Amino acid sequence: MGKLTDVIKHLIIINVIMFIIPQLLQMDLTNILALHFPKNEHFGVWQYVTHIFMHGGFYHILFNMYGLWAFGSPLEQMWGKNKFLFFYFSAGIGAGIIYTLVNYYQFNGIYDQLIHLGVTPTEIQNILETGKYNEAIITLSNKDMSQFYSLYHSPAVGASGAIYGILVAFGIAFPNAKLALIFFPVPIAAKYFIPLMIAADLFFGVTKYSIGNVAHFAHIGGALIGFLIAWYWKKNQFRIN
Structure with a gap:
């Protein structure tokens, strides 16, 4: 942690531009650039x-860019520009794909229940478009129906999946480095700290205790892809400069 390396500097610049310019120009690029559910028209x-x-x-963006700089810089210095860039996009794209697969599984589970209740595909599409349904016919909980609607409409944004991949790779490369959180300022070795963070995301992702609109399975997906690539590279000493 320290030196701002070339690739990370340019990634941060692009992220900041993509965050500030649309606000200055009062442009909403969500429908075009955010990750939507595959059945959504956008x-x-x-x-x-x-x-x-x-x-x-x-x-x-602040926490993501901090994570990119703090944990990505040592990796870029160790791997080189091309290798780091490949890793970053692999983790980010992989996170998006795994997030989509989990959402698709959850969406289809509720969809199949609605079909079992006798709701037609046309009626289901109307529910997804309007958010309204007949509670006398549809006996699923309001929570399930709210989740069904949200899965279809809520897009995912952010570099968090790629950052989680970087965190895992950092833990593999520097397992004894001491890390701490602002709200838990007790230094813990990366080899313990990072698995605890991922375990927390898994817990929040599969329970009702999630706080805020957080794509936990995108974090887990990025961590998984990051682990597989970093573990393979370390095992095979695969270097690209």
Whole structure:
């Protein structure tokens, strides 16, 4: 942590531009660049890349860019520019794909229940478009129906998946480096700290205790892809400069 390396500097610049310029020009690029559910009319394959450069607020981009600099710099210095760039986009895109697969599984589970209740595909599409349904016929909980609607409409944004990949790679490369959180300022070795963070995301992702609109499975997906690539590279000493 320290030196601002070339690739990370340019990634931060692009992210900041993508965050500030649309606000200055009062442009909403969400429907074009954020990652939408595949059945949503706004979905585009390119969004698996572009959503990495979109952020939902100041603190969202601040923490992501800090993580990119703090944990990505040692990796770029160790791997080189091309290798780091490949890793970053692999983790970010992989996070988006895994996030989509989990959402698709959850969406289809509720969809199949609605079909079992006798709701037609046309009626289901109307529910997704309006958010309204007949509670006398549809006996699913309000929470399930709200989730169904949200899965279809809520896009994902942010570099968090790629950052989680970087965190895991950092932990593999520097397992004894001491890390701490602002709200838990007790230094813990990376080899313990990072698995605890991922375990927390998994817990929040599969339970009702999630705080805020956080794409936990995108974090987990980025961490998984990051682990596989970093572990393979370390095992095989694969270097690209």
